[in-house]
Amino acid sequence: MPVLVVGSVALDHIKTPTAEHRQLLGGSASYASVAASFFGDVRLVGVVGDDFPPQHTELFAKRKIDLTGLEVAPGKTFCWSGEYELNMNNRKTLSVELNVFETFQPKLPEAYRETPYVLLGNIAPSLQRSVCAQIRKPKFVVADTMDLWISIARPDLVALLKEVDMLILNDSEAKQLTEEDNLIRAGKKIVAMGPRYVAVKKGEHGCLLFGRDGEFFSTGAYPLETIHDPTGAGDCFAGGFIGHLARTDDTSFANLKEAVIQGTLVASYCCEEFSLRRLEILAEAEIAERRKAFGSYIA
Amino acid sequence: MPVLVVGSVALDHIKTPTAEHRQLLGGSASYASVAASFFGDVRLVGVVGDDFPPQHTELFAKRKIDLTGLEVAPGKTFCWSGEYELNMNNRKTLSVELNVFETFQPKLPEAYRETPYVLLGNIAPSLQRSVCAQIRKPKFVVADTMDLWISIARPDLVALLKEVDMLILNDSEAKQLTEEDNLIRAGKKIVAMGPRYVAVKKGEHGCLLFGRDGEFFSTGAYPLETIHDPTGAGDCFAGGFIGHLARTDDTSFANLKEAVIQGTLVASYCCEEFSLRRLEILAEAEIAERRKAFGSYIA
Numbered sequence: 001m002p003v004l005v006v007g008s009v010a011l012d013h014i015k016t017p018t019a020e021h022r023q024l025l026g027g028s029a030s031y032a033s034v035a036a037s038f039f040g041d042v043r044l045v046g047v048v049g050d051d052f053p054p055q056h057t058e059l060f061a062k063r064k065i066d067l068t069g070l071e072v073a074p075g076k077t078f079c080w081s082g083e084y085e086l087n088m089n090n091r092k093t094l095s096v097e098l099n100v101f102e103t104f105q106p107k108l109p110e111a112y113r114e115t116p117y118v119l120l121g122n123i124a125p126s127l128q129r130s131v132c133a134q135i136r137k138p139k140f141v142v143a144d145t146m147d148l149w150i151s152i153a154r155p156d157l158v159a160l161l162k163e164v165d166m167l168i169l170n171d172s173e174a175k176q177l178t179e180e181d182n183l184i185r186a187g188k189k190i191v192a193m194g195p196r197y198v199a200v201k202k203g204e205h206g207c208l209l210f211g212r213d214g215e216f217f218s219t220g221a222y223p224l225e226t227i228h229d230p231t232g233a234g235d236c237f238a239g240g241f242i243g244h245l246a247r248t249d250d251t252s253f254a255n256l257k258e259a260v261i262q263g264t265l266v267a268s269y270c271c272e273e274f275s276l277r278r279l280e281i282l283a284e285a286e287i288a289e290r291r292k293a294f295g296s297y298i299a
Numbered sequence: 300m301p302v303l304v305v306g307s308v309a310l311d312h313i314k315t316p317t318a319e320h321r322q323l324l325g326g327s328a329s330y331a332s333v334a335a336s337f338f339g340d341v342r343l344v345g346v347v348g349d350d351f352p353p354q355h356t357e358l359f360a361k362r363k364i365d366l367t368g369l370e371v372a373p374g375k376t377f378c379w380s381g382e383y384e385l386n387m388n389n390r391k392t393l394s395v396e397l398n399v400f401e402t403f404q405p406k407l408p409e410a411y412r413e414t415p416y417v418l419l420g421n422i423a424p425s426l427q428r429s430v431c432a433q434i435r436k437p438k439f440v441v442a443d444t445m446d447l448w449i450s451i452a453r454p455d456l457v458a459l460l461k462e463v464d465m466l467i468l469n470d471s472e473a474k475q476l477t478e479e480d481n482l483i484r485a486g487k488k489i490v491a492m493g494p495r496y497v498a499v500k501k502g503e504h505g506c507l508l509f510g511r512d513g514e515f516f517s518t519g520a521y522p523l524e525t526i527h528d529p530t531g532a533g534d535c536f537a538g539g540f541i542g543h544l545a546r547t548d549d550t551s552f553a554n555l556k557e558a559v560i561q562g563t564l565v566a567s568y569c570c571e572e573f574s575l576r577r578l579e580i581l582a583e584a585e586i587a588e589r590r591k592a593f594g595s596y597i598a
Contacts (some may be wrong), residue, residue: 059591076356080365086480087480088480094486181385181386181387182523182524182525182526183503183522184522184523185524186522202504204482205501205505206517206519208503208519208522216522216596217596217597218505218518218519218520218522218596218597219517219519219597220505220507220517220518220519221517223483223515223517224481224483225481225483225484225487226481257598295518296515297515297516297517297519298516298597298598299556299597299598
């Protein structure tokens with residue numbers, strides 16, 4: 001089954017304690033669509049400027065991502081600049097230039113409207129809702145979000161929660177959204193707000209998955225000794241998650257658990273290099289290999 | 300197989316944002332021996348003062364813990380006073396009165412010397428080493444430790460690491476001991492320092508287990524919505540861990556994984572009430588019940 005990914009496509013400038021890179025391919029839709037492409041067909045909706053480097057478009061094409069929905073607008077591509085601290089967990093945003101993304105209104109090509117599996121990548125909840133209004137008979141819709149939208153667009157986000165099957169966010173965001181200090185209580189509160197499921201990402205500590213009927217799953221991250229750049233890991237988690245659901249066309253809780261694991265594994269590869277450089281050369285067999293090792297790590 | 304537990308026996312004064320309790324039964328050996336007692340016979344080595352409340356001794360007796368090695372010295376029992384912040388993760392020590400513990404030298408009764416499974420609870424590494432010198436032909440020796448000893452007794456701790464099969468410590472302590480920011484590298488460095496295995500506790504995020512031959516296991520904590528008092532949870536983890544090993548008399552890595560889970564479950568009960576109040580009324584069947592639920596939470 002195909003996957004629809006809507007989100008940002010960006011040029012990232014990233015500083016870590018050991019390196020600095022400019023004009024990297026970034027954005028929630030870029031990471032998520034490439035991650036999902038390891039599992040089947042992907043349709044991308046986003047916007048870039050006329051400065052978007054052709055090699056980035058080629059990467060999408062190489063991953064056989066359908067770019068019918070990738071709008072090219074006059075002007076500059078959305079640009080994010082950030083810096084990581086020594087522990088690679090704490091990150092500060094140095095600058096955000098929205099550029100063509102400022103007026104982005106996702107428009108789904110007619111052929112995309114009946115895509116059964118949908119990932120609303122991390123963009124403003126009002127835009128995510130406008131996608132919900134355009135899709136027909138989806139089987140499973142996942143929305144990703146971030147602290148910014150909880151702070152500045154809470155009513156839209158709360159409305160979105162009633163329109164999607166699952167929310168993905170990280171632990172501090174789950175606490176922020178629910179004003180709960182305990183993550184288990186926070187997860188339960190979120191599924192009571194609308195979505196059937198919520199995945200709470202905890203970075204190096206893995207992920208918790210909650211279902212509205214009391215279902216629960218907890219898994220660690222894949223053990224990595226070196227993290228070159230965690231940017232996009234959360235988007236890759238979401239992309240791998242929805243990709244696995246679409247490939248198996250099975251939305252049982254047992255299969256959501258496996259989707260969490262597949263997302264975790266793709267995210268682990270993402271952290272090994274800057275931008276999408278590791279995923280660019282990743283083979284499906286490597287995901288399967290890491291899955292086998294992970295099986296012995298968690299049970 | 301019996302378990303030998305050596306450590307502190309204390310009277311704790313604990314403040315949380317919602318409650319305050321004095322003269323609670325505490326100390327690493329108290330928590331660990333009661334936790335281990337759910338799995339089989341336990342022998343305790345420690346010291347108390349002549350003020351030690353009889354009801355605390357009765358609790359040990361009720362759990363059928365052998366107290367031949369519990370010395371009663373003239374003077375006051377070791378007393379620890381601490382306060383938890385609202386999130387129940389951050390704790391500050393308000394006062395420490397060593398009292399009779401100041402001159403404690405663990406002396407193993409002759410009948411204890413050939414105990415096959417040994418837990419060196421969290422006390423000074425020099426004392427833990429003196430126990431190693433007194434035991435004969437142990438099958439598996441686990442040492443627990445804390446930040447204080449890494450700071451003030453590092454040479455003793457480093458020497459101890461070559462004399463035990465496994466070290467237990469928490470994530471920040473693993474980083475402190477190895478001067479590594481990445482927990483996976485930290486774990487690998489510790490097993491290279493001597494112990495065959497290391498368990499790195501991460502509180503609400505669960506536990507990582509490393510083996511010297513590259514073995515690895517990662518598990519989450521049991522999901523708890525309310526934590527009344529996390530004091531002693533780490534000691535209960537250690538007690539449940541060694542208790543399970545002793546009951547099964549199996550030190551394979553597959554069984555160490557199960558021991559981590561059993562320790563996790565006993566620790567989860569510990570957090571539900573102050574001191575040992577929950578473990579005092581805990582039934583073995585409740586551990587089995589939580590084990591069954593946990594199985595579906597992690598796989």
